[in-house]
Amino acid sequence: MRNRFFAELAAAAVANPDIVLITADIGFGAVEEFVSRCPDQFVNAGVAEQNMTGLATGMALAGARVFTYSIANFPTLRCLEQIRNDVAYHHADVTVVAVGGGLAYGALGMSHHATEDLAIMRSIPGLAVAAPGDAVETSAVMGELLANGGPAYLRLGKSGEPDVHPRQMRLCRGESIPIRSGGGQLAVFSTGAILDATLKAADLLAQAGVRADVRSFPWLDPLDTVAVQDAANRYDTIVTVEEHSITGGLGSAVAEILAELPGSAPLIRVALPARFSSLVGDQDHLRRAHGLDPAAISARVLEQLEVNRGLAAQAR
Structure with missing residues (x-):
């Protein structure tokens, strides 16, 4: 980058x-x-x-x-x-x-x-x-x-991030990018250089029987509110993934939109905990330590989906 x-x-x-x-x-x-x-x-x-x-x-x-x-x-x-x-x-x-x-x-x-x-x-x-x-x-x-x-x-990012997109594109300010689509159960939103890890996590979810459509949000402000609103109506659950504190980033921006939509899809936010890290190491090491590698992202989503199903069953 x-x-x-x-x-x-x-x-x-x-x-x-x-x-x-x-x-x-x-x-x-x-x-x-x-x-x-x-x-x-x-x-x-x-x-x-x-x-x-x-x-x-x-x-x-x-x-x-x-x-x-x-x-x-x-x-x-x-x-x-x-x-x-x-x-x-x-x-x-x-x-x-x-x-x-x-x-x-x-x-x-x-x-x-x-x-x-x-x-x-x-x-x-x-x-x-x-x-x-x-x-x-x-x-x-x-x-x-x-x-x-x-x-x-x-x-x-710093350098060496893999290219996800096969060709160059034009992008309007505030526009998000569908990367994988086709009727998945989840809509997974990613922002920043963690996009490649997000796609790998989606592959692991598919292996576990959970289909996930993936959309990249290179713009946080203005945010593609139309894409968020559409996902709230079309998917069972929305997941946000970001290499940022869980406070105030993409997950919070999406939550602000969903909070004003009646009966919208539940949200799972995957991000860094809201505390400073005292660990030292390269980016891959710190991502693993803080649950932002593909395996941890997919495990977090699967765990929360199970929790959500239990809550839904209790509500019935």
């Missing part, structure tokens, strides 16, 4: 001198192509994310189209006041880009986990929030952001 983001941004910046990239002294090994092609459109603000965001807003209000970039939670939580008061309030054309969403930088510890970012960013009025699931979705989201601008937040 990271490499695709930089490729898309560099190509756009060559054609549009108003596009500017500002980093917080990170990205070496990834930003070089952009710098070599567009040296006058790149600024290293240093390890000073608040300054980076204020600088980005000033440049945007002067006519630039600015992308800020840093690791995980640093371009969001460290400079939240500047995002809220400067970028969003002034509707500045700034896209805040975080690389390593979720537990991607797990080996560096809790300070580098981005596990509350989606909740916080989608609560800011006027800020679009995107978390693509693979490089193809990253290209589609970037196409929309480059066409229509910020304020926006783009959450990326």
Whole structure:
């Protein structure tokens, strides 16, 4: 995802001198192509994310189209006041880009986990929030952001995520993507780089006799409410999967919609617990430890389905 983001941004910046990239002294090994092609459109603000965001807003209000970039939670939580008061309030054309969403930088510890970012960013009025699931979705989201601008937040994986989609696509802001469909019992919604693990979990559910249709939500704000409402009417159960705290992310956004629908399908939220992790390790290790690998996702769904059946039987 990271490499695709930089490729898309560099190509756009060559054609549009108003596009500017500002980093917080990170990205070496990834930003070089952009710098070599567009040296006058790149600024290293240093390890000073608040300054980076204020600088980005000033440049945007002067006519630039600015992308800020840093690791995980640093371009969001460290400079939240500047995002809220400067970028969003002034509707500045700034896209805040975080690389390593979720537990991607797990080996560096809790300070580098981005596990509350989606909740916080989608609560800011006027800020679009995107978390693509693979490089193809990253290209589609970037196409929309480059066409229509910020304020926006783009959450990326780190690198090496497998492509789920076989070909490039266009994507409107707020549009979700059906990946598997065909009359499953469950609708499984995924956001961000955990998409591949979600599809593998759906395969395990099928082996257990539970058919699951899968839909990717690369946009959390605006959210594809039509797709959620349709799923509430057509499926027995809706499942959300995200590498984010169970508080405030995709599961919460879907729950907000379902709460206003009479007789909608029950919801199973698969996410990180609402507490900080003291574990250190690579992303795969931390996903397994926190129940976000394919086997744990499918087991969680099967367990909750059994609970729901018992509750339904008692109600009868």
